[in-house]
Amino acid sequence: MTGPRLLALDFDGVICDTVHEGCRSAWQVCREFVKLDGDAPPPELAAVFVRLRPVLESGWEFPVLVLAILEGIPETTIFQRFQTECRQRILAKYRVTPKELGARFDAVRDRAIAKSLDGWLADQGLYPGMAERLQAILRGGTELYVITTKEGRFAHKLLEIHGVTMPAAQVWGKERAQPKAELLRVVARERSVGYRDIWFVEDRLKTLQSVERESDLAEVGLFLATWGYVMPTDTDEAARDPRIAPLALEQFCRDFSAWRR
Numbered sequence: 230m231t232g233p234r235l236l237a238l239d240f241d242g243v244i245c246d247t248v249h250e251g252c253r254s255a256w257q258v259c260r261e262f263v264k265l266d267g268d269a270p271p272p273e274l275a276a277v278f279v280r281l282r283p284v285l286e287s288g289w290e291f292p293v294l295v296l297a298i299l300e301g302i303p304e305t306t307i308f309q310r311f312q313t314e315c316r317q318r319i320l321a322k323y324r325v326t327p328k329e330l331g332a333r334f335d336a337v338r339d340r341a342i343a344k345s346l347d348g349w350l351a352d353q354g355l356y357p358g359m360a361e362r363l364q365a366i367l368r369g370g371t372e373l374y375v376i377t378t379k380e381g382r383f384a385h386k387l388l389e390i391h392g393v394t395m396p397a398a399q400v401w402g403k404e405r406a407q408p409k410a411e412l413l414r415v416v417a418r419e420r421s422v423g424y425r426d427i428w429f430v431e432d433r434l435k436t437l438q439s440v441e442r443e444s445d446l447a448e449v450g451l452f453l454a455t456w457g458y459v460m461p462t463d464t465d466e467a468a469r470d471p472r473i474a475p476l477a478l479e480q481f482c483r484d485f486s487a488w489r490r
Contacts, residue, residue, distance in 0.1 A: 232371060232485030233450060234426035237413060240377035240384045242432035242457030244359055247379075249352035252278040254337045255291035261333065262292075262323050263299065274298055283458045284311040286433065287378045288403065289331035293319045308460075331403075335380055342386075350390065356456060358482040360391045367395060372420060375400040376412050376429075410440045413449060424448040428488075430476065432457025434466060437473050452476040452488065 241247045255278075256270040270278070277298050284307060285294060296319045297307055307315055320326065341349040366373055373395055377384050381402025388395060401412060409431070417424060428450035431437050437451045453459065453467040456478040467473045480487045 232369075233428035235372040235374065235416065235420060235422045235428075236366060237374045237376050237416065237427060237429045239409075239431040239433070239436075239454070239457075240375050240379050242459075243430055243454045244363070244375065245353060245355050245384075245387055247353045248279050248282050248458070249275065250349070251282075251288075251291050252295070253352055254334060254341065255295045257337045258292040258330065258333045259295045259299070262296070262325070270295070277304065280304065281307050281311075283460045283463075284308060285458070286312065286435075287327070287331075288334055288380070289327045290316060291334060292330050296323065338380075338383060346390075350387075353387070355387070355391045355393075356478055358478070360393055362482045363388075363393045367393075372422070373399065374416055376409055376416075377401070378403045380404065408439065409436055410443050410446060413440065413446060428452065430454050430481070432459055434459065434463040434473070437467070438470075441470075441472050450474075454478075454481070456481075 238244055252275050253269050281294060293316055297315050302315060375384055379402050381400045381404055384402060385397045385400040424446055425448035430452045432454040434453055437453060440446050451473045453473055453475050455464050455475050464475050467475045474489050
């Protein structure tokens with residue numbers, strides 16, 4: 230099996246394990262709403278946050294999840310109804326909008342970087358073998374794009390720090406403000422690449438399924454990053470889908486011929 234001409238990757242949960250930094254930054258945002266002690270969450274709250282991380286779809290939701298945990302909402306309820314009920318309940322109680330939370334979340338990260346880059350990096354890092362694999366992909370001539378709901382400048386900074394040198398123009402973050410299906414169309418047009426020559430790796434099954442529903446994107450290769458922040462049933466569900474291939478980190482770090490579609 231030949232590889233793609235263009236590989237599009239999500240960032241959090243695919244390239245980088247950011248859950249602990251996200252929890253810490255969210256905790257600091259939440260201190261602006263409720264009285265909390267310390268710059269970092271207690272270990273027991275952080276452990277719950279890590280378990281529940283798969284329910285999150287966008288960065289502004291990180292503080293919402295911390296507040297939901299502090300509210301004592303049961304984990305089962307959060308897993309089942311975070312997107313449909315819990316988010317709105319928290320937003321309404323604290324009279325805050327997603328836009329405001331997103332700005333506060335980014336501001337916390339900016340302050341952390343300004344204070345100590347090493348400190349900001351301490352709770353996050355690329356998955357094992359990821360930097361080497363991305364470097365090999367870039368050397369091999371495959372065009373590499375990062376398509377993430379994270380602020381693009383944060384993703385690009387993390388890549389640079391870990392020795393993955395790629396143009397900032399190929400790291401597309403939330404500032405693009407479009408669904409990932411549409412961004413795949415944009416990158417295909419801009420790079421004059423056919424959809425059959427594009428592979429997309431994402432750890433959120435719903436995002437892959439949203440691409441799958443777009444008939445014009447039928448030839449895009451879709452892969453679920455099983456090492457990321459996947460829901461408990463995602464891998465089995467993807468395995469039953471003839472279009473979406475579950476992909477292990479060990480496979481990702483090998484040649485494209487090790488991938489299965």
